[in-house]
Amino acid sequence: MRVQIQSRLAYDFAQPTETIAAVLAAHAPGQIVESETLTLSDGVRMAESRDPVSGARLLRGSLAGRVSLDYRAVVRIGPRLPLPPEVQVAPWSALPVEVLPYLLPSRYCPVDQFLRFAAREFGSIQPGGARALAILDWLHTNLDYVHGVSTATTGAAGTFIDRAGVCRDFTHLGLTLCRASGIPARAVAAYALALDPPDFHAVFEVFLDGGWWLVDPTRLAPIEGMVRIAHGRDAADIAFLTTAGDVMQTEMNVGVVRLDSPKLATATVQPLVKASHNPNTVEEAA
Amino acid sequence: MRVQIQSRLAYDFAQPTETIAAVLAAHAPGQIVESETLTLSDGVRMAESRDPVSGARLLRGSLAGRVSLDYRAVVRIGPRLPLPPEVQVAPWSALPVEVLPYLLPSRYCPVDQFLRFAAREFGSIQPGGARALAILDWLHTNLDYVHGVSTATTGAAGTFIDRAGVCRDFTHLGLTLCRASGIPARAVAAYALALDPPDFHAVFEVFLDGGWWLVDPTRLAPIEGMVRIAHGRDAADIAFLTTAGDVMQTEMNVGVVRLDSPKLATATVQPLVKASHNPNTVEEAA
């Protein structure tokens, strides 16, 4: 699938402020950035660097005054298979070392506090895909998608009590319950086709049968239409803007459009790799 | 300096439990493991893997029943310089990408909640070494080293209110205040010479002038005598034992002895590298 993504962010910085922006499409398995343009407002300089582990491309700089970032790209997304119930969780000793942190608690995911609940609620379900799907069902049944309930400091414990939140909150509670159930899970920031209203989206991935499987706990956008920006332990790692001080957002605009027709896409994209080991790949049939 | 370290841990696992143990001396800059032995109780198998980024060597396995780990090693530690006030903090755009996560909030370090306090208390102090030293002074003045106040779920916010805790708590609040003040900071698990009573120690490092500087916020042990085990965002990443379920600790014993005489050590260890860029190095004069 080919999609055109665009975002516009504008801010007012009262004083020079160290800033990281994560808005560029990642150079990551599962997607190819065919073309892109980044336009910063006059006089603004940001350095781009690519995280060698995640493929995220961060923009960094000390920003002051009125600043805008305009980003446009055409991205080809490889096929993504929905999480199957039969994929297995590996014993810890068989996990790649770099996956281990995604079993641990993080700022918004106090996994240690949810071990009892996870065992009570999901402990009897086959570990692996079936259990992750049960957690997604639980989130769907027990959380309401509502703006204005959560704030930037709300974590999974707050959302578990509130029973409401936005994509970030669904993702935090999903990450927490998966990790507390023994399933490695990491947060993903993405552009999402068909998200209404359009916005940066927070979803997550679980590591099963040797690959990362993308899921959307809000069920608001199809995983096939997501363009990955960054991944990390939780929203702290994947925020589209991280600053060392206060800043006023004056504008934010996100758009995603599909460029190829749905029918055509189905016909031409043929995954060659074994889905269970690299489910989110971009390799296609010639 | 050469030290002999040893630890003995014993546990009772009611059922087979996925486990990670971080007790081996790291293969990291600043120290050389000259010799070591690891003895697991009969029938226990754990796989060793080295984290390519941190040099930490993790033992992983599914453990059941009564299990003990005995570890002994002789480690040569390179010289470590105390943090000087004049070292500088780099702008974010000049930081290595892998340092960025150590500016962010983590499970026990809710940096986002401490931005105001950090600005109020330390904002007027020269960023860099001087500010980090001011934070260490603040911890020394405002926290009491007391067992039994904190638990495994206590984070920096709790310690800030309690004004008391153990090495882990001092470290969490130190990490939080440094990050909230713009100084990258990461937690370090170590064996520590002269710690009384002997125990696994939690300390931290700040990234200034291009290098990581080790500090002990409890001021209970000299940084020169520490053998690094692992580093990470906070205690969640560097626990000496992480398990997927409940476990009963039945024994824990740590010991560290210096093998060379202090005078001799001073004579033979000559750092060759520029301290401000790689302060904790093991390279020595021939």
Added chain:
Amino acid sequence: MRVQIQSRLAYDFAQPTETIAAVLAAHAPGQIVESETLTLSDGVRMAESRDPVSGARLLRGSLAGRVSLDYRAVVRIGPRLPLPPEVQVAPWSALPVEVLPYLLPSRYCPVDQFLRFAAREFGSIQPGGARALAILDWLHTNLDYVHGVSTATTGAAGTFIDRAGVCRDFTHLGLTLCRASGIPARAVAAYALALDPPDFHAVFEVFLDGGWWLVDPTRLAPIEGMVRIAHGRDAADIAFLTTAGDVMQTEMNVGVVRLDSPKLATATVQPLVKASHNPNTVEEAA
């Protein structure tokens, strides 16, 4: 029903410490203290005062060194009816003014945080007895009675996440869910017949159809065999010992025995008053 209650508490006070003990059977509707003795260790003086609102009798004093309190009493308990589903909750404007605080959040009962969950889970159930019974069923299904999970600072939010605790925790979550569902609810400290092992018990009361109905959210002891000590908003108000500083408990022993035979009791105790307006009364037929 006539029961004999006894408790023995012993403490070691490192320095003179202001103390309130709530161990005496209350002079409250629903029970008559037929005889009692209180023995304090040598040299200890505590003043008794009766709270005119609750009937609780508090012992107060500045205690130092080793102190013991021995209390024994024979108490006649009036009949108590189980909460019927059909009792109604009054509109706020019809509630006695002194009942209003029991609708509000308190230290361990953050009612404001549970409004959404309460509405989601219990909002469709008839307000009044039916809804309170649904809350009790929810607690029974979703909480495990386990020692060692909660501490003295655990509130209803922690218990909601942990899904486990002791009588105090069940009571806090029950109080919180009732108040968040519009039902006035207050905590009650009691001696409880048939509690195994014997201990001070924390239960609660809901205000419906103009009277307070006693319920035991742990279902560990029959409400008919409870001797009331004090009531209040939550455990902060009804602790058996409140001190201005640290104290070491060296002994604690509670016992409750039934004096009359069950059959006899049924024969002689005849409630005359309308249960729905004063359900926990001690008035009996002559």
Added chain:
Amino acid sequence: MRVQIQSRLAYDFAQPTETIAAVLAAHAPGQIVESETLTLSDGVRMAESRDPVSGARLLRGSLAGRVSLDYRAVVRIGPRLPLPPEVQVAPWSALPVEVLPYLLPSRYCPVDQFLRFAAREFGSIQPGGARALAILDWLHTNLDYVHGVSTATTGAAGTFIDRAGVCRDFTHLGLTLCRASGIPARAVAAYALALDPPDFHAVFEVFLDGGWWLVDPTRLAPIEGMVRIAHGRDAADIAFLTTAGDVMQTEMNVGVVRLDSPKLATATVQPLVKASHNPNTVEEAA
């Protein structure tokens, strides 16, 4: 001093909602309501009841649709003396029973969590007025008066970390530190002369030398010009509007004007009672 107070509140209730409004001047020692008018919008009925303990006069009703409350009153306020350093705190056994709850933790005042900090920071200061004044100085030095930092769920622990808030937050932290230091303290809602911009004000009282002494931890308004509405353990008890469900505030307007000239007032108001025992009295010389 004679002041004219007025408030106008307007709300939009999506559905009939149980509501308590606390806007009327209390019938309490220290002030006399000379005249007053309350105007509710058409069709709205609220019952007034007076809390026999606090003298607060609550309006209660089930409100629906657009509702406004307009209140105007002329109130004569007795003299209030500033808290003197030499007033003493009584031993717990000498406190009136009804004062005891004001030593305990409440929803927004987790006193139990602040015992260590209070002892560390204020333990060496003479208990009583001197210590309460030291707490007020600490608040003044360590907190910034800033809108937008706190929310309706923020308690003293949050404010202690944020180091910023509004009158309610200053009051919660003040109450918490006083109680944790052994000084009974209760929250007071008031109309305040000279508060800019005019608003409902939250202040507090400490119980020393047998009387309640009013203090304003924000130092934004003189205690002499305050008209008491209600008191309680914290903001949960004294909110100007408490509802059983969501409601939209559409208007809020508060005004306080002094009717007599400052000079005249000084001449005619002569407190007859001993200030140390009933500091906030309205009794005047004939």
